[in-house]
Amino acid sequence: xxxxxxxxxxxxxxxxxxxxxxxxxxxxxxxxxxxxxxxxxxxxxxxxxxxxxxxxxxxxxxxxxxxxxxxxxxxxxxxxxxxxxxxxxxxxxxxxxxxxxxxxxxxxxxxxxxxxxxxxxxxxxxxxxxxxxxxxxxxxxxxxxxxxxxxxxxxxxxxxxxxxxxxxxxxxxxxxxxxxxxxxxxxxxxxxxxxxxxxxxxxxxxxxxxxxxxxxxxxxxxxxxxxxxxxxxxxxxxxxxxxxxxxxxxxxxxxxxxxxxxxx
Ligand SMILES: NC(=O)c1ccc[n+]([C@@H]2O[C@H](COP(=O)([O-])OP(=O)(O)OC[C@H]3O[C@@H](n4cnc5c(N)ncnc54)[C@H](O)[C@@H]3O)[C@@H](O)[C@H]2O)c1
Numbered sequence: 148x149x150x151x152x153x154x155x156x157x158x159x160x161x162x163x164x165x166x167x168x169x170x171x172x173x174x175x176x177x178x179x180x181x182x183x184x185x186x187x188x189x190x191x192x193x194x195x196x197x198x199x200x201x202x203x204x205x206x207x208x209x210x211x212x213x214x215x216x217x218x219x220x221x222x223x224x225x226x227x228x229x230x231x232x233x234x235x236x237x238x239x240x241x242x243x244x245x246x247x248x249x250x251x252x253x254x255x256x257x258x259x260x261x262x263x264x265x266x267x268x269x270x271x272x273x274x275x276x277x278x279x280x281x282x283x284x285x286x287x288x289x290x291x292x293x294x295x296x297x298x299x300x301x302x303x304x305x306x307x308x309x310x311x312x313x314x315x316x317x318x319x320x321x322x323x324x325x326x327x328x329x330x331x332x333x334x335x336x337x338x339x340x341x342x343x344x345x346x347x348x349x350x351x352x353x354x355x356x357x358x359x360x361x362x363x364x365x366x367x368x369x370x371x372x373x374x375x376x377x378x379x380x381x382x383x384x385x386x387x388x389x390x391x392x393x394x395x396x397x398x399x400x401x402x403x404x405x406x407x408x409x410x411x
Contacts, residue, residue, distance in 0.1 A: 148371055148372065148375050148377060149175060149375075150172060150175040150176045150371065150375060151175075151176035151177075152176070153176070153177045153178070153374065154178045154180070154223065154227040154228075154229050154279075155172050155177045155178070155179050155180070155231065155232035155233065155374060156179075156180045156182060156219065156220070156230065156233040156268075156272065157179060157180070157182065157233075157234045158182045158183070158208065158219075158233070158236055158237045158264070158268055159183055159237030159238065160179075160181035160182055160183050160189055161183035161185045161188035161189050162337070162338055163338055163363060164236060164287075164332075164335060164337060164366050165183070165234070165236045165237070166363075167364055167366070168234055168236070168363070168366065168367040169181050169196070169203070170192070170195075170196060170367075171364065171368070171370075171371060172232075172367075172370070172371065172374070173196045173199075173201030173202065173203055174201065175371050177202075177231075177232070177374070178202035178203070178204075178227045179202065179203045179204070180203075180206055180219070180223045180226070180227070181193050181204070181205045181206070182205075182206050182207075182208035182219050183237065184207060184208065185207075186205065186207035189207065190205040192205070193205040202227075204222070204226050206218070206223070210237045210260060210263075210264030210265075211263050211264045211267070212267075216267035216268055216270070217267075217271045220271040223275070229275075229278075229279040230275040230276050230279055231276065231281075231283070232283050232285075232374040233272045233276075233282070233284050235264065235268040235269065235284065235285070235287060235309075237260055237287075238261055238302075238305075239259075239260040239261075240257025240258075240260065240261065240301045240302055240305060241253035241254055241256070241300075241301040241302070243298040244298055249300055249301055254301040254304075257301035257305045258301070258305050258308070260305075261305035261306065261308065261309055262305055262308040262309060262312065265309050265312055268284075269286075269312070269316050269327070272284060273316070273320060273325060276324075276325050277323060277324070280324060281323070281324025281325055282324070282325050282326075283325070283326045283327075283328075283373055283374045283378075284316065284327045284328070285327075285328055285329070285330060285370050285373050285374065286309050286327070286328070287309070287329070287330055287332075288309045288310050288313075288329045288330060289302070289306045289331055289332060290331050290332065290333050290389050290392055291303050291306055292305075292307045292331060292385075293306075293307075293310070293331050293387075293393070306331075309329060310329055310331075310385050313327050313328065313329035313383065313385070314383050317382040317383030318383065321383070326373075326379075326381065326382035327382055328378075328381060328382060328383065328384045328385075328386060329384070329386070330369060330370070330386050331387045331388070331393070332361060332366055332388040332389055333354070333361060333387070333388070333389030333390055333392045334351035334355065334360045334361065335360065335361045335363055335365075335366055335388075336348070336360045336361065336362055336363065340360060348360060354392065355389060355390030355391060355392050356391030356392065356394065356397035357390030358390075360390075361388060366388050369388050373386075
């Protein structure tokens with residue numbers, strides 16, 4: 148799928164899904180602007196993309212800060228002259244714990260990065276896209292924004308907030324050439340799952356009907372499709388990328404249940 152001529156922002160591009168998506172977008176022909184707070188990490192990825200013949204720029208950004216989010220779009224326009232696509236993918240927040248044990252400041256951090264960060268991202272991306280003749284925004288939620296997940300009060304609240312924001316933005320700009328969708332991935336193999344070890348990874352995979360975790364490349368391919376004209380009539384959608392989790396539960400089937408009971 149080609150994104151030749153398109154300019155895309157990826158927030159949370161220093162590692163994980165954001166980094167892999169930025170690299171995949173560049174391979175698809177897009178000019179990519181990588182944003183995260185860690186300037187060394189995004190500059191390394193951007194330099195690598197450029198060394199492979201792609202177009203990439205690193206812009207150190209705190210997505211929860213209004214001036215920083217505005218500057219990200221301004222620098223993008225200065226460098227590439229237009230904005231067609233944005234992936235609002237940054238996250239931060241409390242470590243898992245029962246609700247009463249979560250520090251209010253950690254809770255605020257999750258809301259700031261996810262909800263405020265996605266709001267500010269879209270607030271400045273949308274006028275730039277309108278000036279460029281339209282665009283496509285993909286926000287990042289989680290299965291944990293669609294249904295409750297124990298010990299993740301801050302994360303679930305933040306991701307549910309992003310799903311709400313996405314629906315409103317999609318409605319507000321549906322007749323002005325801007326599509327806004329949100330991903331709800333299941334377990335994806337990035338730093339967090341890698342650090343948790345093989346056993347946690349195996350159990351995370353077992354929770355998905357496909358019986359495996361997803362790869363960042365599978366998320367990146369979905370973003371590219373949503374950025375492309377192949378998805379031109381799709382907006383306001385919460386799209387699972389979850390190996391079947393949204394369809395329901397698939398408990399392991401005990402072998403002796405696969406046989407019909409003998410007739411009485
Ligand atoms: N990995 C999974 O299993 C999974 C599942 C569902 C949803 N998600 C979502 O996908 C996204 C990416 O996940 P990941 O596993 O790659 O996460 P990650 O923690 O590896 O990456 C998060 C990125 O956000 C950036 N970031 C954090 N705070 C920021 C801020 N204030 N300003 C700018 N950038 C900031 C980090 O620097 C990093 O680049 C997240 O939104 C996450 O909630 C991940």
